[in-house]
Amino acid sequence: MVNPEKSIPKDFWRNSKIAVIGGGSFGTVLANLAAKNCQEVRLWVRNEDSARAINATRMNSRYLPNYTLHSNVSALSALDRVFEGGLDAVIWCLPSSSCREQAKRIAPYFNGNEVVLHATKGVEAGTLKRISELLREELPTRRIGVLSGPNLAEEIAAGKPAATTVASVFAEVAQAGELLLASEQFRIYRESDVIGVELAGTLKNILAIAAGALDALQLGWNARAMLITRGLAEIVRFGVAMGAKESTFLSLAGVGDLLATCSSSLSRNYQVGYRLAQGEHLSQILDDLEATAEGVTTTHSVWRYAQIHDIEMPITESVSALLTHRKKITEILQDLFEKRQPR
Amino acid sequence: MTTDFPTGEVGVRFQSLPVVEGQLFRFEQTRLRVLADVVSKTFETFSKSELDLLLGEALYSERFRLKRERANLFTRTRYKADKALWSKVQDGLLESSVAVDRKALLRSVIKHYAEEIGGHFDPRVYRFATHAVPWGMNWLLNAASVQRFLPWGMTESLASRLDVIGEVSMLQRLAHRGTILLVPTHQSNIDSVLIGYLIYLMSLPPFSYGAGLNLFSNPVLSFFMSRLGAYTVDRKKNNGIYKEALKNYSVRILREGVHSIFFPGGGRSRSGAIESKLKLGLLGTGLEAQLQNLRVGAEKPNVYIVPMVMSYHFVLEASSLIEDYLAEAGKHRFIITDDESWDPRKVLNFFWKLFSSQSGITSRIGRPMDIFGNFVDEDGQSIGPNGTTIEPVRWLTTCGELKAEPQRDHEYTRELGAKIVQGFHEGNTVLTSHLVAFSFFEALRKKYPELDLYRFLRLSVAQRSMPYFEFLTHAETFYQIVRNAADRGQLFMSKSFETSDIRTWVKDGIQNLGLLHDAAVVKVVDDVVWTEDMNLLYYYRNRLCGYGFSLLSEAGGGLGGQPGKIDSKGFLA
Numbered sequence: 001m002v003n004p005e006k007s008i009p010k011d012f013w014r015n016s017k018i019a020v021i022g023g024g025s026f027g028t029v030l031a032n033l034a035a036k037n038c039q040e041v042r043l044w045v046r047n048e049d050s051a052r053a054i055n056a057t058r059m060n061s062r063y064l065p066n067y068t069l070h071s072n073v074s075a076l077s078a079l080d081r082v083f084e085g086g087l088d089a090v091i092w093c094l095p096s097s098s099c100r101e102q103a104k105r106i107a108p109y110f111n112g113n114e115v116v117l118h119a120t121k122g123v124e125a126g127t128l129k130r131i132s133e134l135l136r137e138e139l140p141t142r143r144i145g146v147l148s149g150p151n152l153a154e155e156i157a158a159g160k161p162a163a164t165t166v167a168s169v170f171a172e173v174a175q176a177g178e179l180l181l182a183s184e185q186f187r188i189y190r191e192s193d194v195i196g197v198e199l200a201g202t203l204k205n206i207l208a209i210a211a212g213a214l215d216a217l218q219l220g221w222n223a224r225a226m227l228i229t230r231g232l233a234e235i236v237r238f239g240v241a242m243g244a245k246e247s248t249f250l251s252l253a254g255v256g257d258l259l260a261t262c263s264s265s266l267s268r269n270y271q272v273g274y275r276l277a278q279g280e281h282l283s284q285i286l287d288d289l290e291a292t293a294e295g296v297t298t299t300h301s302v303w304r305y306a307q308i309h310d311i312e313m314p315i316t317e318s319v320s321a322l323l324t325h326r327k328k329i330t331e332i333l334q335d336l337f338e339k340r341q342p343r
Numbered sequence: 344m345t346t347d348f349p350t351g352e353v354g355v356r357f358q359s360l361p362v363v364e365g366q367l368f369r370f371e372q373t374r375l376r377v378l379a380d381v382v383s384k385t386f387e388t389f390s391k392s393e394l395d396l397l398l399g400e401a402l403y404s405e406r407f408r409l410k411r412e413r414a415n416l417f418t419r420t421r422y423k424a425d426k427a428l429w430s431k432v433q434d435g436l437l438e439s440s441v442a443v444d445r446k447a448l449l450r451s452v453i454k455h456y457a458e459e460i461g462g463h464f465d466p467r468v469y470r471f472a473t474h475a476v477p478w479g480m481n482w483l484l485n486a487a488s489v490q491r492f493l494p495w496g497m498t499e500s501l502a503s504r505l506d507v508i509g510e511v512s513m514l515q516r517l518a519h520r521g522t523i524l525l526v527p528t529h530q531s532n533i534d535s536v537l538i539g540y541l542i543y544l545m546s547l548p549p550f551s552y553g554a555g556l557n558l559f560s561n562p563v564l565s566f567f568m569s570r571l572g573a574y575t576v577d578r579k580k581n582n583g584i585y586k587e588a589l590k591n592y593s594v595r596i597l598r599e600g601v602h603s604i605f606f607p608g609g610g611r612s613r614s615g616a617i618e619s620k621l622k623l624g625l626l627g628t629g630l631e632a633q634l635q636n637l638r639v640g641a642e643k644p645n646v647y648i649v650p651m652v653m654s655y656h657f658v659l660e661a662s663s664l665i666e667d668y669l670a671e672a673g674k675h676r677f678i679i680t681d682d683e684s685w686d687p688r689k690v691l692n693f694f695w696k697l698f699s700s701q702s703g704i705t706s707r708i709g710r711p712m713d714i715f716g717n718f719v720d721e722d723g724q725s726i727g728p729n730g731t732t733i734e735p736v737r738w739l740t741t742c743g744e745l746k747a748e749p750q751r752d753h754e755y756t757r758e759l760g761a762k763i764v765q766g767f768h769e770g771n772t773v774l775t776s777h778l779v780a781f782s783f784f785e786a787l788r789k790k791y792p793e794l795d796l797y798r799f800l801r802l803s804v805a806q807r808s809m810p811y812f813e814f815l816t817h818a819e820t821f822y823q824i825v826r827n828a829a830d831r832g833q834l835f836m837s838k839s840f841e842t843s844d845i846r847t848w849v850k851d852g853i854q855n856l857g858l859l860h861d862a863a864v865v866k867v868v869d870d871v872v873w874t875e876d877m878n879l880l881y882y883y884r885n886r887l888c889g890y891g892f893s894l895l896s897e898a899g900g901g902l903g904g905q906p907g908k909i910d911s912k913g914f915l916a
Contacts (some may be wrong), residue, residue: 008744009742010741012742013742088743107727107728107729107730107731108729108730108731110731111734111737112727112734112737113737113738113740138728138729139728139730140727140729140732140733141729141738141760142567142715142738142754142755169754170750170751170754171750171751172741172742172748172751172817194497195865254706263636329450
């Protein structure tokens with residue numbers, strides 16, 4: 001039986017105009033995915049030259065060479081043009097470090113009926129606020145959700161199959177995410193535990209750094225499996241303390257994302273760990289990377305919070321030591337193995 | 344922000360402010376239309392339901408209720424009518440649906456409920472009540488007050504003992520721009536009377552409010568309430584039809600522009616704490632009313648939510664309430680029908696004590712909010728972050744349509760509830776007695792940290808005392824903690840704290856704390872502080888819970904509070 005109620009949102013989103021804020025690799029991929037399901041996608045990039053380049057070549061060559069953009073996508077750098085005529089949804093793909101500042105700038109352009117879906121896997125440094133909390137504080141809308149999962153942009157761009165999770169306390173936001181982004185190669189699962197989905201996506205970056213380090217030292221599969229399992233236990237502990245549901249960590253946004261990030265050399269956080277273990281200096285690595293490695297700031301913020309609130313996180317502690325070059329990697333491993341069994 | 348509203352010192356004798364007329368004054372003309380709308384709206388809700396099942400369930404719960412209810416002289420008529428209706432429904436349900444139309448049955452049930460819920464408003468009674476009742480009160484006040492010995496005689500008025508502070512002028516302004524939904528904290532049955540009078544004092548038009556049906560069994564109260572715009576709420580009727588009709592009535596009168604009062608906690612606070620869990624169903628009617636208004640393009644569509652916090656030194660029903668709380672009698676919570684507030688002598692005693700003690704009742708009007716919990720400015724515009732203005736129409740539009748979305752609206756209302764709870768806590772005015780009770784209770788707890796709540800409350804008389812000087816050091820500590828919290832904007836402190844000597848306010852607190860009760864809540868004898876009633880002490884102490892003031896590690900050790908949280912030993916943290 002066809003439910004006439006159901007087709008209203010479908011038709012609505014098919015005719016909608018949306019914006020993607022942030023023209024990094026994942027932002028570009030999401031813009032392209034959404035382009036197939038709506039009328040117009042405006043991709044906001046910070047500088048005018050790259051906007052022009054993207055529109056001229058129909059490609060975001062800096063992040064994703066050889067990935068042709070859908071004809072519905074246009075890149076813009078002026079915010080008033082992005083929001084011209086009103087938007088129906090905003091997909092937020094900025095690095096966590098610039099979220100607050102950009103949200104403040106963008107807030108006045110909002111009408112209030114927009115649905116916001118963010119794909120930032122990080123937390124605000126220092127305050128440890130989740131991105132949905134931060135956006136709620138800055139944007140004049142409450143219909144905010146999160147998108148997170150094992151989504152290496154390069155693979156999705158290559159047309160390989162993938163799935164992701166969208167979560168929001170507002171059912172319509174998750175529904176919008178599904179109707180806008182789903183395709184034959186990209187499957188959407190709806191979740192309701194926003195805290196869990198956001199934290200899982202954030203915390204796994206810490207483990208990705210550790211996984212890179214282990215691989216650089218060629219410690220083998222056993223060590224990797226150990227890291228992922230014990231690491232999962234650790235991030236679940238932290239997540240639950242922050243109000244997440246334990247089961248969320250078993251979803252695509254949790255284990256799913258963890259497995260993809262820890263096993264793939266495509267992950268930037270993995271690369272950071274890999275090169276650190278080879279003895280390079282952090283500042284050097286970050287300079288080389290084209291984009292942000294969220295795990296670096298996340299590790300520091302999480303470790304500080306865990307210390308204050310007495311949450312046992314030995315792997316995070318180790319990664320923090322590695323990132324600050326407080327200890328040599330051999331010492332860190334030694335410490336980890338000598339550590340007393342947590343209950 | 345305080346206002347030029349005449350409070351405190353003014354105290355004009357027999358002060359009679361002009362009565363401000365509002366929508367409620369025209370209520371009788373629209374009443375029948377309102378009730379008809381409620382009936383059709385409620386009927387519509389159930390149009391797709393399985394009527395046999397719906398009516399059957401209602402019949403079952405109503406039969407059950409009627410069996411347990413005892414009618415008195417004044418409620419007999421209603422009781423009989425109820426019985427007749429449900430007998431008719433029962434007979435009807437036993438027939439086939441061809442012989443007896445289920446829709447007609449449902450309609451008659453809804454009609455019956457709507458008629459019971461719907462109030463009346465008689466302007467003459469309102470004029471009488473706003474003048475005569477305070478006059479009587481003033482007379483009592485002057486008789487009780489020590490100032491009666493002064494040569495100029497009757498100098499005090501009830502108004503001078505009621506302190507209203509906070510966003511009064513904003514409330515007055517917004518009352519012209521939309522419909523006000525006043526949400527006060529609820530400690531005592533006296534609240535509704537006082538709030539009604541405060542509304543008149545603030546030069547606001549009369550408000551409508553839901554009053555428990557049990558209040559109507561008292562003929563005097565019933566006479567006044569049923570003519571002053573009160574509608575009845577019977578918490579014992581828990582079937583879906585009744586709840587829907589009640590909700591629709593409240594939405595409908597808000598849409599009529601009738602300002603209303605809801606006690607969002609559902610009933611009086613049992614523990615003495617400020618409400619932390621609110622009844623969202625009732626609260627959601629604000630959003631629903633505004634949404635319907637916007638859909639039909641009403642002239643003043645907005646509903647503004649205004650929190651209000653009342654602070655008492657003593658609460659008439661304290662002992663029954665705390666007993667009920669401690670018994671955790673969740674099941675028969677709403678059936679205290681014979682507590683102190685029904686005994687006229689006790690009520691008289693309450694006011695006598697209030698007036699003779701020179702103390703007053705402080706109430707604070709909190710910052711008005713929109714239906715989502717955003718603060719509004721003086722013009723009633725919702726304030727968003729970063730200098731943005733929120734248009735409610737936009738927030739209520741989903742997929743391009745302005746319409747009700749139950750899941751979305753529930754979420755908005757949940758956040759509004761959280762904002763109200765926050766507003767209650769931030770708008771709380773700490774009285775000296777509250778801090779005395781809190782300090783003494785926590786100081787005692789420090790002596791017996793291993794005891795859980797129930798064992799603690801059974802401390803022997805010798806155990807529940809301490810030297811006065813020792814108590815003073817604790818009081819000083821907590822004073823500093825609360826003062827810091829007040830500086831951070833987490834609450835307010837009453838004027839009585841403005842003294843350089845700690846002994847002054849402590850004395851004031853001890854004098855006023857639970858003055859009404861036979862047992863002394865805190866007593867100083869020969870430089871020893873002790874309490875005659877641990878339960879009452881706990882009740883008054885709870886006014887300051889939810890802020891994380893307790894220094895004990897079980898309660899989080901002062902690491903910030905969470906309203907409604909209970910620590911590992913069973914105490915309200």
